[in-house]
Amino acid sequence: MELKKSLGEWKEIVISLCAFANQKGGRVIVGVNDKGEPAESEIGKASLEDLANKIRNNTDPTLYPSINMKSFGPGEIIEIEVAESDYKPVFAFDRAYIRIGKTNQKLSNSELRNLIRKYHLPEWDKQPVGADWKELTDHTLIKEVAARHFKAKIATGTDEKAFLEKTGLMADGKISNAGYLLFAKEFSELPDAKIKAARFKSDRMAEFIDAREFSGGLIKIVPDVIDFIKKNIGLSYVITGRAEREEVWDYPLKALREALINAVCHRDYESAGKVEIRIFDDRLEIWSPGGLPKEIDLSKIAESERSITRNRLLAEFLYLIKYIEGWGTGFQRMIRECALNGNGKPVFTEKLGAFVIGFNKRAEGINEGINEGINEGINEGINDLRGYIKNNPGKRAAEISKTLGLPVKTLERKIRKLKDEGKIRYEGSKKTGGYYAA
16 A cells, blocks of 8 residues: 555556556555645545546556545545556556555566566466477376277377367477376476375374375376375264265365365466375365465355366366366355365465365264264265254254255255155244254
């Protein structure tokens, strides 16, 4: 944020907005001094229109900031807010600026070239890897994926190349970053694409019991990471009255897999650091470098169904091979699986430049609650609606829908089926009643 006394400093205001737009956005407040006290200046509607015109006429690409007049003490101030530009670099008076501390700095020629190169190249996952693709890739893995998911038979190197080109993973004889991530032998060209996993001895990172680093095509190593997690978390069994016992893990495997694929698919591969799996005594965390895309509001992430894809080519291929189940619904699925497994709601945070999904360990003793009356007909153990109602008696449909991430109409249809089968019942009035296991 920058403070200006009056609109007489309009050139400095335009330069500050340019500098903010070239980074993460920012605000300029006009009508206060450096101490934050009201300055003696008159501001009228004509002044706002004149300022907006000056900003438009002296920025390229043109900036359209939010300009608002607000009361402040005995007078009024102008609040000007600009978002990070999607079209960098932004110029003011034919020069590009960035914000360093509390000052606006002109970009040098080399800094300007770097900024232009960064924002005018193809999306990162579509950019080519320089080395020979034949030396970099796991040819057996390519053949297996082509046969299993695309019904494509690959017998020669020419067939491999044709397959990679057809799926958009190769152009002009060079494999893309997305293709490399999917099919690499080892991540020699992109060492930060490796995945680190560790089981720590307590609830802190002071000492680890088991640790491993995974390198190679994501299609191959994601299942390996899940196996590492399974080796380092607890497993118990529920007696269901059937021939087979029900497996119940400390953390829901479907939610963990969803979070892991989200991390490797949507992380910022131009940010330093690796995807990390941290397993503690009381929780499990998945760290994804680069944080969230700026379009996603962290505070509303659990309700949002908007899909912002950072690595579009990579995501599209993972969707084709069914590693990704759908667009914009992954967080709701994680929440639903955690609720069914007794883990509580996952925690979504941003720390140290990374997006972190935290899973709380499943509550001790939940097996007893599930076992009581379990042989009355639970379908798929705790992973069903009746299992949730049994462990959370008295909940209303709206609460269940929100917790499990199910559309209301879908939930009502499932509730109606369970009521018809005599497996659940509704008790109480329409306004205050709720559902109970029968």
